[in-house]
Amino acid sequence: MFDITYLDLSGSMGLIASGILTFNIIIGIFLSTGFKKTIYWKELPKIIQHYSLIQIHNFTAYCSLIFVLLHLIFLMLFKEGKFTITLLLNPFNAPTQANIVLLGVIGFYGLLLTVITSQKIIKKKLGYRLWKNIHLLAYITGLAFLIHGVMIDPLLKDRPIDWFDAEKFFSEACLIAVVVSIILRVKYQFNKTKNT
Numbered sequence: 001m002f003d004i005t006y007l008d009l010s011g012s013m014g015l016i017a018s019g020i021l022t023f024n025i026i027i028g029i030f031l032s033t034g035f036k037k038t039i040y041w042k043e044l045p046k047i048i049q050h051y052s053l054i055q056i057h058n059f060t061a062y063c064s065l066i067f068v069l070l071h072l073i074f075l076m077l078f079k080e081g082k083f084t085i086t087l088l089l090n091p092f093n094a095p096t097q098a099n100i101v102l103l104g105v106i107g108f109y110g111l112l113l114t115v116i117t118s119q120k121i122i123k124k125k126l127g128y129r130l131w132k133n134i135h136l137l138a139y140i141t142g143l144a145f146l147i148h149g150v151m152i153d154p155l156l157k158d159r160p161i162d163w164f165d166a167e168k169f170f171s172e173a174c175l176i177a178v179v180v181s182i183i184l185r186v187k188y189q190f191n192k193t194k195n196t
Helices: 006-032 039-043 053-077 100-118 120-126 130-152 166-194
Strands: none
Touching: 006 053, 006 130, 006 166, 053 100, 100 120, 100 130, 120 130, 130 166
């Protein structure tokens, strides 16, 4: 039988959150470019065009937040790790890899802020420009969360990174996908501004 610990469950929840968050950021980038107005969207099969990208983007944001919360809950249940709820308020006192834990906490707060401010009533009160500026922070916080996933030792023993470990490889792939997507988005905006 497998001996699964809370630490294993925490790591699995973090990986799932990373995958969903990556997908969410990429969809958000598509939405920000007006992709649905392009010829590329119109050439996609009708079954894909049927789905609302905004609903998928919102749903994946909620899902990633749920999995991040599960990641934190299982981490706190892992007694040997000595992680407590106060760590979310003061990540500098993390029992191991404090700087890398800080990146994860920044990612969590950023995701939470993005989800909360995207609620219709709050978004309306903030106004589009302020909401958009807050929402742009999602790129930074998403990167912080993904870098946390790449850098953290899954056993919390400060071991060097095994870049070819399957879990790390997945985290690295997510990070690369988001970085490439952000670069393409910036390039798209630059070209759009240049051509107007």
